[in-house]
Amino acid sequence: MAATILDVARLAKVSAGTVSRVLHKHPGVSDENRERVLDAIKTLDYSPRQRKASMCDLNPLEDKNVLLLLLGMDPSLANLPVVTAAIDGIEQSLINLNANLLIANLPTLDQFPEEFDRKRIDGVILKGALQGDLAGQVNPELVKRVQELPAVWVLGRPEGMTGDVVQVDDVRVGKLAAEHLISCGHRHLAFLSPKPSQVSIQRRQASFTFYAQQAGATVNSYLGNEQDWTFPSPAVDHCEWVDDLVERLLNTHPRPTAMFTPDDSTGTTVARTLSARNLKAGEDISLMSCNNEQKILEKIQPSLTTIDVHAADIGCRAVDQLAWRIAHPAQPNVDISYEPTLVTGSSVATLDHCAIA
Structure with missing residues (x-):
């Protein structure tokens, strides 16, 4: 099977958005990351043209609607730099992959986001409060809808919830x-x-x-x-x-x-x-x-x-995981831990x- 942009990103240890910027000669990529991407492209013998007839395989998020759900968080928590950095990483990666980002902030857990009724939602990235019984208090209809879609938690998955997660180690x-x-x-x-x-x-x-x-x-x-x-x-x-x-x-x-x-x-x-x-x-x-x-x-x-904790990188990686989940809907939940530095x-x-x- 021919290599995809996600294969290149995994081997180079960067986001798919970074691979896309290298392919399009975007200036906003460090020399180190550019070299890693080019080395991975060479190793995998990757070329976008080899799968031209199947763009959805190359980029499962192309033209998809992705909903970012913030659950149970006071504005003081949702606006913490660690959270906003992860959101920035998510947003930039989705832009680079030509996906559409929608955001719903639900501070109280009995709410149901109107975005589900206004747009076709193809995947969900979730950031929830990790203190308290979120799983027991969130709107049951929302839980049902999320479970029907490809979903990835970012910066931790609350107890009792399901789905992939990209988080700090x-x-x-x-x-x-x-x-x-x-x-x-x-x-x-x-x-x-x-x-x-x-x-x-x-x-x-x-x-x-x-x-x-x-x-x-x-x-x-x-x-x-x-x-x-x-x-x-x-x-x-x-x-x-x-x-x-x-x-x-x-x-x-x-x-x-x-x-x-x-x-x-x-x-x-x-x-x-x-x-x-x-x-x-x-x-x-x-x-x-x-x-x-x-x-x-x-x-x-x-x-x-x-x-x-490299929150922006975690946000980027969550997007890559959502793309993988869309392409592999039957696979078991995946937990990914990101390496922190002192x-x-x-x-x-x-x-x-x-x-x-």
Whole structure:
């Protein structure tokens, strides 16, 4: 069977949109990605002309209507940089593949998107709140319609929902955080999150705790109350949501010398809460977070050590997975985890420079 644009994208480890830009000599491609695409094209002996009579096989999303569904999210959550970056990746990839994007935002879960009645929908990409029982509260008719279509979740799949998912490798996130703090000399660690049962956060917590303890460190967890969170789910951007947790941490003996918060909105909120107590991250206690949301992080000093989850790339990859799902409707659900990377700042000190209470 002749190679397709999706085969080239998989081998080159880029999105199908990037392959399309290389084929059309678009200037907005890095030299490194261009070389990888050209090498993959050569290896696979790929040529768009060899399947000219079957464009739907080359690009299953050609002229298709794709609905992006945002479920159960407060505007503060839907507008987080990590979410908007993933949406930007989705939008750009669909443009490059000549598909049509429709967006429906359903903060309350009893709603049904009118887009299903106004347009033929060929596939769905979903981003839902990962805290709470979304599967038990979402409109049953919406669940039925989504299950009838090719569907891909992006940045996590809520408990109880089905479909492919392209998400962060949360186990790797926890491992990176534990290894970095331990490499800086910390042995008394903390994990802090006001959202106790958010799916992605639970995985990060479990991984962080496991790898820290494997290395001989102790980990204290400071978690909020489940009943504090309802739909639409908000971002953690108010100090009162972490104030009690920070107070408990600071009153622990011996006090942890470093803490990991599982997302940048929580991390920056904790940094502000520490500052209100005349404490400074990187001096009085070390602090790191995750997502690499620069629009949030740029407001905090010292610069926060974080983990880049490459949200825009995850959005692009979700589009590629939707194209694959359209071409392979009978295959089992596929879970794809994207590799995160460490971004060091000034908020994690070596133990020699970290004040210990």
